[in-house]
Amino acid sequence: MKVLMFGWEFPPHISGGLGTACYGLVKGMNHHNQEVIFVVPKLWGDEEPLADFVNASDIRIDYREKRFKKFWKNLTYLEVSSFLVPYLGPEEFKKFTDYAIHDRTDVDESIFSSKFEFSGKYGKNLLEEVSRYALVAAQIARDKDNFDIIHAHDWLAFPAGIAAKEISGKPLVVHVHATEFDRSGETVNEPVYEIERAGMQAADHIVAVSQLTKNIIVRKYGIPAGKVTVLHNAVLDASIIKSEYEKKVPEKIVTFLGRITFQKGPEYFVEAAKKVIDRDPNVRFVMAGSGDLLNRMIDRVAELRMGTRFHFTGFLKGDDVDHMYAISDVYVMPSVSEPFGIAPLEAVRHNTPVIISKQSGVAEVLLNAIKVDFWDVDSMADAIFALLHYDGISRMFKELGSEELKKLKWEHVAAKLVTVYEKTLAERS
Amino acid sequence: MRTICFYFQVHQPFRLKPYRFFDIGEDHHYWDDFLNRNVIRKVAQKCYLPMNSLLLELIQQYQGKFKVAFSLSGTFLDQMEAYAPDVLESFQKLVATGQVELLNETYTHSLAALKSKEEFQRLVKKHQERIKELFDGYTPKIFRNTELIYSDQIGAMVAELGYEAVLTEGAKHVLGWKSPNYVYSNAIEPKLKVLLKNFLLSDDIAFRFSNKTWNDYPLTTDKFVNWINAIPKEEQVLNLFMDYETFGEHQWAETGIFEFMRHLPEAVLNQSNFTFSKPSEVAAAATSVGKIHVPVPISWADEERDLTAWLGNDMQDEAFDRLYELEKLVTDSDDPEIKRDWGYLQTSDHFYYMCTKFFSDGSVHEYFSPYDTPYDAFINYMNALSDFMLRVKEKQA
Numbered sequence: 001m002k003v004l005m006f007g008w009e010f011p012p013h014i015s016g017g018l019g020t021a022c023y024g025l026v027k028g029m030n031h032h033n034q035e036v037i038f039v040v041p042k043l044w045g046d047e048e049p050l051a052d053f054v055n056a057s058d059i060r061i062d063y064r065e066k067r068f069k070k071f072w073k074n075l076t077y078l079e080v081s082s083f084l085v086p087y088l089g090p091e092e093f094k095k096f097t098d099y100a101i102h103d104r105t106d107v108d109e110s111i112f113s114s115k116f117e118f119s120g121k122y123g124k125n126l127l128e129e130v131s132r133y134a135l136v137a138a139q140i141a142r143d144k145d146n147f148d149i150i151h152a153h154d155w156l157a158f159p160a161g162i163a164a165k166e167i168s169g170k171p172l173v174v175h176v177h178a179t180e181f182d183r184s185g186e187t188v189n190e191p192v193y194e195i196e197r198a199g200m201q202a203a204d205h206i207v208a209v210s211q212l213t214k215n216i217i218v219r220k221y222g223i224p225a226g227k228v229t230v231l232h233n234a235v236l237d238a239s240i241i242k243s244e245y246e247k248k249v250p251e252k253i254v255t256f257l258g259r260i261t262f263q264k265g266p267e268y269f270v271e272a273a274k275k276v277i278d279r280d281p282n283v284r285f286v287m288a289g290s291g292d293l294l295n296r297m298i299d300r301v302a303e304l305r306m307g308t309r310f311h312f313t314g315f316l317k318g319d320d321v322d323h324m325y326a327i328s329d330v331y332v333m334p335s336v337s338e339p340f341g342i343a344p345l346e347a348v349r350h351n352t353p354v355i356i357s358k359q360s361g362v363a364e365v366l367l368n369a370i371k372v373d374f375w376d377v378d379s380m381a382d383a384i385f386a387l388l389h390y391d392g393i394s395r396m397f398k399e400l401g402s403e404e405l406k407k408l409k410w411e412h413v414a415a416k417l418v419t420v421y422e423k424t425l426a427e428r429s
Numbered sequence: 430m431r432t433i434c435f436y437f438q439v440h441q442p443f444r445l446k447p448y449r450f451f452d453i454g455e456d457h458h459y460w461d462d463f464l465n466r467n468v469i470r471k472v473a474q475k476c477y478l479p480m481n482s483l484l485l486e487l488i489q490q491y492q493g494k495f496k497v498a499f500s501l502s503g504t505f506l507d508q509m510e511a512y513a514p515d516v517l518e519s520f521q522k523l524v525a526t527g528q529v530e531l532l533n534e535t536y537t538h539s540l541a542a543l544k545s546k547e548e549f550q551r552l553v554k555k556h557q558e559r560i561k562e563l564f565d566g567y568t569p570k571i572f573r574n575t576e577l578i579y580s581d582q583i584g585a586m587v588a589e590l591g592y593e594a595v596l597t598e599g600a601k602h603v604l605g606w607k608s609p610n611y612v613y614s615n616a617i618e619p620k621l622k623v624l625l626k627n628f629l630l631s632d633d634i635a636f637r638f639s640n641k642t643w644n645d646y647p648l649t650t651d652k653f654v655n656w657i658n659a660i661p662k663e664e665q666v667l668n669l670f671m672d673y674e675t676f677g678e679h680q681w682a683e684t685g686i687f688e689f690m691r692h693l694p695e696a697v698l699n700q701s702n703f704t705f706s707k708p709s710e711v712a713a714a715a716t717s718v719g720k721i722h723v724p725v726p727i728s729w730a731d732e733e734r735d736l737t738a739w740l741g742n743d744m745q746d747e748a749f750d751r752l753y754e755l756e757k758l759v760t761d762s763d764d765p766e767i768k769r770d771w772g773y774l775q776t777s778d779h780f781y782y783m784c785t786k787f788f789s790d791g792s793v794h795e796y797f798s799p800y801d802t803p804y805d806a807f808i809n810y811m812n813a814l815s816d817f818m819l820r821v822k823e824k825q826a
Contacts, residue, residue: 248451249453250454286450295804298804298808299804302744302747302748302807303747305751307744307751307807307811308751308811308818309815311450311811311812311815320451323451
């Protein structure tokens with residue numbers, strides 16, 4: 001079987017979990033000798049050669065093809081709100097707009113230019129790039145002997161998937177890694193929601209990263225449950241990491257590591273920290289990461305007068321991420337809405353016991369973790385206190401957690417995915 | 430006697446280096462030596478060296494008729510000794526002329542006066558000793574507190590230490606209809622005289638000098654002398670207090686600020702009946718016209734002339750309270766490095782960087798801050814302070 005896959009990013013050039021998940025999935029497909037054509041808006045040239053990569057920026061579009069006009073017409077309405085940038089934190093937004101203003105002047109903006117240089121980021125021109133990506137997809141899909149099935153990852157690639165399906169007549173599987181409801185709560189961006197729904201409706205089958213996400217797809221997008229299969233994410237490497245890095249403070253460390261945004265629930269971590277510190281001052285809390293709620297969290301920590309017990313590291317990269325996990329005694333992920341959430345599994349690899357919110361997909365696969373409602377700061381504080389003081393439970397979590405991890409392999413996910421493909425193809429014929 | 434009293438503030442803080450959470454418990458050196466050295470060297474070239482040499486020239490030229498006063502903070506003295514011995518030497522030369530007065534302040538440009546009398550006294554004494562040591566036995570008689578922060582209570586503490594006079598801001602809300610151009614006395618200890626900054630004329634030089642949108646741009650010595658001649662003749666003292674970095678740093682050489690100062694003494698002495706005096710001469714000669722009541726502390730910063738540049742938001746208050754909680758542990762300690770670092774951590778600039786008043790005064794704050802945002806300043810300070818707390822408690826155990 002040959003799969004035509006549309007993604008948005010691929011390691012090493014990634015800014016979120018989507019690229020990592022695509023990488024794991026492609027690697028799993030490789031394990032089963034499945035051929036994958038992987039299209040991304042922009043290739044950097046240093047991607048690991050796991051698939052037959054296609055750089056969308058290199059595709060020349062043949063505008064004599066009349067059907068393309070229809071896609072374009074359907075898509076141009078998206079660009080009305082040019083400030084709609086669903087993914088960016090303030091710093092990235094600034095970086096991107098600077099880039100867009102200073103570096104993009106050479107791009108021919110005419111839609112009838114036959115090639116388009118994608119940035120492949122989550123920037124200001126995101127919606128324009130999404131629609132152009134669909135045109136490229138249509139062009140690629142004309143060569144229909146080349147593949148059996150189409151697979152599109154998240155809404156950014158949904159228009160591409162739909163276009164490829166219409167041109168080629170091949171079945172479409174869409175993969176939902178996150179929905180607009182996870183990213184924005186109840187105040188969704190309408191155009192993004194519309195694209196997501198269109199993709200789900202056009203799809204022959206849908207893959208969701210958790211039961212939690214499947215429920216959202218059924219409830220909020222009106223998709224019949226039978227059309228959605230849950231395939232949990234896995235980890236690339238389940239081995240336990242023995243870090244040489246040592247903690248330099250005598251106190252125990254409780255860590256939040258992730259984007260400091262609404263979705264991740266940082267404020268509940270701060271409130272729980274206060275409750276713990278009131279009981280036991282010999283703990284340090286660390287909030288690692290950056291995001292639009294960072295300053296508000298700093299203000300709150302100062303207001304609660306725990307500035308010498310609650311630390312901020314800013315955005316961590318490279319070794320610092322490993323060091324942070326290595327010196328943590330408890331890892332907390334209080335996400336308000338997390339389709340999956342790979343970070344707690346990284347914590348488990350470092351033998352760090354984890355507390356995760358019930359509103360996260362990862363809670364469905366990680367049994368040996370404490371699970372609390374994100375809003376229940378009392379339970380969260382209780383759980384933190386318990387893991388810090390009662391060695392028995394944290395020892396147990398360490399042992400069992402690492403066992404669980406070994407079962408989460410991408411080749412298992414890929415095997416299930418192949419079954420989904422086969423079923424979808426069988427239903428069509 | 431009508432007289433002009435010039436006082437210049439010279440201060441540089443020990444700025445913190447980017448001190449990360451990962452450094453807590455391991456790295457006990459908090460100071461950005463590279464940045465601090467660079468700042469001192471840059472300001473030395475643009476301001477301290479050329480302005481000191483100009484003042485020396487003027488003092489020699491006018492033979493006792495031109496005089497000024499300086500307050501050199503202890504953190505500045507320490508950095509000058511380490512990074513700019515040439516600047517130190519030029520200050521020593523100025524003081525040796527006898528026409529330059531040195532004022533006393535808290536050693537580390539600290540806000541201790543607002544929190545702890547004992548620490549305040551310790552820091553004042555330390556500054557006094559340091560000046561004695563560096564300036565050939567010189568003993569200051571006049572006091573100025575960090576950022577001209579003053580209240581009746583602070584004045585009383587200053588009087589208790591034996592000073593004749595204290596300098597502060599001629600804040601509008603304190604003076605009301607009264608003029609800053611008189612000598613006043615402290616409301617609790619009337620023997621302590623209070624000299625008030627004339628902020629209009631001081632700021633004409635310090636802030637507005639190069640402002641081309643200012644109605645009175647360009648400021649010439651003739652214009653300035655006309656203004657001082659217009660001061661009612663019963664008003665005796667004109668206190669011009671400003672940052673020394675005004676000359677060449679805040680107002681670049683290109684603005685003509687050095688030329689203005691070169692010609693000012695001549696214009697004042699020839700075209701007006703004003704003389705120049707040192708603060709101690711003003712305090713000795715003038716009698717107080719009455720008590721000045723300052724129940725709530727004032728300062729020379731921002732439009733409000735209050736403490737909100739350093740204290741008041743949650744971050745500043747948290748940092749300030751956590752720092753001073755350590756007082757007893759630090760004074761009990763016999764580790765000189767702990768004592769030194771505690772002093773340097775008290776420097777008011779650290780709290781100034783955490784200020785969130787973004788509007789009219791924000792641009793001034795930004796100019797002086799090495800951080801992108803007040804939040805960064807808070808995080809960095811608290812990380813360093815957390816390590817310091819570990820050190821202090823370790824010693825105690």
